[in-house]
Each structure stands twice: as C-alpha cells, then as structure tokens.
Amino acid sequence: MKTLRLLLGDQLNINHSWFDESSKNVTYVMMEIKPETEYVLHHAQKVLAIFSAMRSFAETIEEHGHQVVYFKFDDPENQHSFNNNLKRLIEGEKYKRFEYQEPDEYRLDKQLSDFCRELSIDTRMVSSEHFFTNRKDVETFFKGKKSWVMEYFYRDMRRKHHVLMDGGKPAGAAWNFDKSNRNKLPKNHQVPEPLAFGLPDKELPEKLKDWGISTFGSDKPENFTWPSTREQSLQLLDSFIEHLLPDFGTYQDAMHTDYWNIYHSRLSFSMNTKMLSPKEVVKRVEEAYHKSGQTNIAQAEGFTRQILGWREFMRGVYWAHMPQYGKKNFFNHQRKLPEFYWSGKTKMQCMKSAIGQSLDYAYAHHIQRLMVTGNFALLNETHPDEVDRWYLGVYIDAFEWVEMPNTRGMSQFADGGIVATKPYVSSANYINKMSNYCKSCPYDHKKTTGENACPFNSLFWNFLDKNKDMLSKNRRMNFLVKNWEKKSPESREEVLKQANFYQDNVDKL
Numbered sequence: 001m002k003t004l005r006l007l008l009g010d011q012l013n014i015n016h017s018w019f020d021e022s023s024k025n026v027t028y029v030m031m032e033i034k035p036e037t038e039y040v041l042h043h044a045q046k047v048l049a050i051f052s053a054m055r056s057f058a059e060t061i062e063e064h065g066h067q068v069v070y071f072k073f074d075d076p077e078n079q080h081s082f083n084n085n086l087k088r089l090i091e092g093e094k095y096k097r098f099e100y101q102e103p104d105e106y107r108l109d110k111q112l113s114d115f116c117r118e119l120s121i122d123t124r125m126v127s128s129e130h131f132f133t134n135r136k137d138v139e140t141f142f143k144g145k146k147s148w149v150m151e152y153f154y155r156d157m158r159r160k161h162h163v164l165m166d167g168g169k170p171a172g173a174a175w176n177f178d179k180s181n182r183n184k185l186p187k188n189h190q191v192p193e194p195l196a197f198g199l200p201d202k203e204l205p206e207k208l209k210d211w212g213i214s215t216f217g218s219d220k221p222e223n224f225t226w227p228s229t230r231e232q233s234l235q236l237l238d239s240f241i242e243h244l245l246p247d248f249g250t251y252q253d254a255m256h257t258d259y260w261n262i263y264h265s266r267l268s269f270s271m272n273t274k275m276l277s278p279k280e281v282v283k284r285v286e287e288a289y290h291k292s293g294q295t296n297i298a299q300a301e302g303f304t305r306q307i308l309g310w311r312e313f314m315r316g317v318y319w320a321h322m323p324q325y326g327k328k329n330f331f332n333h334q335r336k337l338p339e340f341y342w343s344g345k346t347k348m349q350c351m352k353s354a355i356g357q358s359l360d361y362a363y364a365h366h367i368q369r370l371m372v373t374g375n376f377a378l379l380n381e382t383h384p385d386e387v388d389r390w391y392l393g394v395y396i397d398a399f400e401w402v403e404m405p406n407t408r409g410m411s412q413f414a415d416g417g418i419v420a421t422k423p424y425v426s427s428a429n430y431i432n433k434m435s436n437y438c439k440s441c442p443y444d445h446k447k448t449t450g451e452n453a454c455p456f457n458s459l460f461w462n463f464l465d466k467n468k469d470m471l472s473k474n475r476r477m478n479f480l481v482k483n484w485e486k487k488s489p490e491s492r493e494e495v496l497k498q499a500n501f502y503q504d505n506v507d508k509l
C-alpha cells in the first residue's frame with residue numbers, strides 16, 4: 001500500500017525496524033518548519049544542531065535506498081505546517097496510508113492524532129523503539145503507591161533488564177554508590193578537553209538569520225561542539241567511555257569556573273534525538289565495567305542510574321501527568337525570571353558561570369541546572385512557566401518530555417512532590433562545597449546580611465520562612481526550619497529584610 005511516513009526532528013533512529021527494508025511504496029517525509037523553531041525562544045545551537053542532524057539523517061536513509069521528501073526551511077513548496085505539508089503530499093501523491101512514530105511531546109502527540117482524525121486514509125502510530133519502557137509503564141509500576149520513589153523503579157529496571165546484576169543481587173553488593181561519589185575537583189586537577197564536532201554547513205547560522213528565525217545564545221562556529229550524525233555520536237560515546245567514565249561519579253556534582261562539562265558525557269542530545277539508543281549506551285558502560293581496569297562499579301552504577309533510572313522515570317512522570325503537569329505551581333510563585341538569565345550579566349560568579357556557559361555552549365550539567373540556576377529561580381519565587389520557558393529554550397537536549405519534569409518537578413517543586421521528595425534549595429554553603437565559584441565572587445558566601453552578603457543565603461532563609469508550615473512536615477527539611485526558628489526575632493527580621501531588598505533589586509545582583 002502506498003504509504004507516507006513522517007519523521008520528526010527527534011526521531012533519527014536508523015535502527016528502527018522501519019528501515020530494515022526499503023520499498024518503492026514507502027516514502028519518508030521530514031520538514032524544517034517555522035512553528036517548531038518558535039514555540040519557545042531557542043538557543044541558536046539547538047536549532048542548528050537539530051536541522052544539521054535531520055539533514056544528515058535524510059541523506060543516510062536515502063543512501064540506504066529509502067525514498068525521502070525533505071522540506072528545507074527555504075524550500076518554496078514548504079508551507080511551514082505539519083498538517084498542510086502532509087495534506088498536500090497525501091492528496092497530490094495519492095497515498096493510501098499515513099504512519100508516524102509516537103511523538104515524545106504531548107503537544108505533537110495531540111496535534112498528530114487530531115490530524116489523523118481528519119484524514120480519510122488509513123493511519124497508524126508505531127513505537128519509536130527507543131526507550132526501555134512504554135509511556136505508561138512508570139504509572140503502572142507506582143499504581144496505588146502514595147509516593148513515586150525513583151529508587152524503587154530503578155532497582156526494578158536493573159533486575160528486569162539484567163543490568164549490573166550479579167545473579168539476583170546488584171553488582172558490587174549495593175544499589176547505590178552515592179557516598180563514594182560526588183567530590184569537589186581537587187586543586188590543579190586537569191579535566192580532559194571536550195570532544196567537539198563542527199557544523200556540517202558553516203553557512204547555516206547566517207541562513208537562520210536570513211530566514212528570520214529568532215534565537216539567543218552563541219552561534220559562533222568555534223562554540224558549536226554537537227554531533228550531527230550517528231557516527232559522531234558513537235565517537236562521543238567511545239570517547240566518554242575511555243576518558244570520562246572512569247571519573248564520572250567521583251566528580252558528578254563538581255563545578256568549576258575553568259571547565260564547562262567536567263566528566264559529564266554530553267550524550268543527551270544524541271540520545272534525545274535518538275541517534276543513539278539508551279540501551280546501547282547502558283550496554284557499553286556495563287561492558288566497560290566488566291573489562292577489568294576500565295572503570296569501577298561506583299562510576300558505572302552512577303552513570304547507569306541516570307539513564308536506566310532517571311531518564312525513563314521522568315518520561316513516565318510526564319506521560320502520567322500531562323497535560324495538567326504543565327500548569328502546576330505548588331508555591332504559587334509569580335515573579336519574572338531575572339534578565340541576567342538571558343544575558344549572563346550578573347556579579348554572582350556561580351550564576352555567571354552556569355548561565356555564561358549555557359549561552360556559549362547550550363549546555364550545563366545537572367548540578368549547575370539544579371543547584372545554581374534552578375535553585376536561584378526557586379528561591380527568587382519565579383513563576384514555573386518562566387523557568388520552563390528558559391530551560392526548554394537554552395539547552396541542546398531540551399525536549400519537553402524530559403525538560404518539564406526536571407524543571408517544574410525536580411528543580412521548582414511546582415508539582416508538590418511527584419518527582420522530588422523535597423524542594424532542592426540551598427544556601428551558598430552547598431555551592432561553595434562543590435565548586436570554586438565563591439572564591440572569585442564579589443559576594444561573600446559566609447555572609448547572610450550586610451554589604452556583599454551572598455544573595456543565596458538570605459533568599460534561602462526567606463524561602464524557609466515563607467514555607468515553614470509545609471517544610472516542617474518534611475523529614476529532610478524540618479531541622480532547617482527549627483534552626484531558623486531558633487534565631488532571634490531581630491536577626492530573622494534582618495535576614496528577611498535583606499532577602500526582600502535582593503528580590504526588589506534582582507536585576508542588579
């Protein structure tokens with residue numbers, strides 16, 4: 001039957017069973033369309049990387065003998081709408097069937113299922129054959145449970161998929177090696193240079209401008225490091241296993257002014273666009289663990305947990321709670337995101353580093369996202385819509401299914417505790433413990449009030465004060481509320497005054 005198959009920009013999985021055989025009756029369609037570049041203001045590198053990877057993928061499947069219709073952005077035939085481009089093709093070429101892979105985003109899932117309802121030909125949605133779990137597996141796993149603890153899901157995944165298992169027991173005789181992980185970078189420690197790939201079409205940044213695509217962040221070729229093909233993604237994986245995995249867990253939470261990725265893999269873009277499968281990444285890490293001397297269990301487990309645990313768990317949370325999840329605002333925060341999130345212009349060294357590298361490279365690692373930029377946004381009582389918009393735009397790996405549960409859920413606690421067991425807030429203490437940021441900061445990490453007092457400190461106590469009823473019921477937070485209440489009324493008032501001053505003058509921080 002003459003069939004049209006749609007491939008979205010994050011469905012670049014050459015190992016999908018669709019590509020097992022080529023057929024004259026099947027045509028694939030891919031399109032660069034304006035609405036996908038502007039549902040949020042994106043980092044230039046995100047648009048460049050996705051368009052480049054899509055173009056390379058179209059060439060690859062054509063080389064494998066498949067027929068492809070590819071609408072480039074400036075193609076005169078391109079109507080910049082999934083529905084219009086598809087309708088014209090279906091009617092013009094008399095396709096009898098339309099097929100697509102399950103979209104990861106609720107928005108596109110709805111749009112395509114509504115579109116199929118309008119069609120009078122056969123339609124079919126198939127699996128993307130990418131994840132370990134189905135959309136609703138996490139919800140089923142936690143059915144009837146009061147809280148969704150990721151750890152239980154992760155252990156079940158390890159058992160089910162026989163990952164890092166020693167018979168029925170976890171390899172290394174423990175499920176979790178967090179205690180041996182998470183150190184600060186030692187003085188004079190040299191981190192390997194990040195492996196970088198250039199843009200395949202050096203003129204693409206200029207073309208985006210000519211086409212009127214608005215973006216932010218650096219589009220300088222020397223700052224673009226992202227893979228555009230599966231081959232490059234595999235090189236990134238090889239390089240991670242050889243050079244970074246052996247220290248991944250140890251320095252997982254470390255932050256440093258001189259290094260923007262430390263020992264992190266930067267594989268999220270390749271995985272989220274499906275150039276790499278999470279299964280092959282997890283397998284390679286396990287193989288490295290079994291090859292004696294290449295890495296130890298603490299590193300292998302720490303990394304595996306992120307993919308087999310967190311990545312699948314977050315996707316499950318998303319599909320269990322959308323579309324309501326996108327409206328959640330547990331603390332009813334209403335403030336705007338400070339201007340410096342878009343410019344990087346702030347005196348706070350931790351924020352300057354984390355935001356600056358995000359603007360330069362479209363990347364920050366997990367702890368920078370959670371405990372620096374996310375922490376500040378929460379302490380400053382920012383509306384979760386504002387926070388979501390920034391995270392969805394700025395990061396190379398930001399696709400709503402994984403961005404939203406991380407931002408709205410884990411980092412802003414706007415879901416009231418579906419993802420996180422407590423709000424991830426901290427004073428300067430944590431940032432100073434895990435980084436060298438405070439050393440070169442004009443603010444004093446030890447001061448809570450007075451001139452040059454670190455804004456994180458008074459804002460932290462202010463947050464605790466405002467939410468003390470709720471936080472005192474949380475086992476992991478109530479000692480902090482008690483510490484706050486032990487302070488004299490005068491000193492509490494002084495701290496709150498400082499916090500209010502900082503909130504009123506946030507753009508000057």
Ligand SMILES: Cc1cc2nc3c(=O)[nH]c(=O)nc-3n(C[C@H](O)[C@H](O)[C@H](O)COP(=O)(O)OP(=O)(O)OC[C@H]3O[C@@H](n4cnc5c(N)ncnc54)[C@H](O)[C@@H]3O)c2cc1C
Binds near residue numbers: 264269311391403406
């Ligand atoms: C506020 C906030 C927003 C985030 N937004 C995104 C996002 O839009 N897209 C995204 O892929 N990740 C997001 N994360 C999770 C995590 O920060 C990134 O996956 C990670 O930094 C990507 O870099 P990496 O590939 O070097 O990761 P590594 O540290 O090398 O980890 C390996 C892989 O584990 C997976 N992983 C790690 N942590 C998580 C997590 N919490 N949730 C899901 N997968 C995880 C990723 O696929 C990652 O590539 C966010 C985290 C926070 C706190």
Ligand code: SF4
Binds near residue numbers: 349351442445454456
């Ligand atoms: S002193 Fe405060 S603002 Fe400055 S780097 Fe440390 S935590 Fe950040």
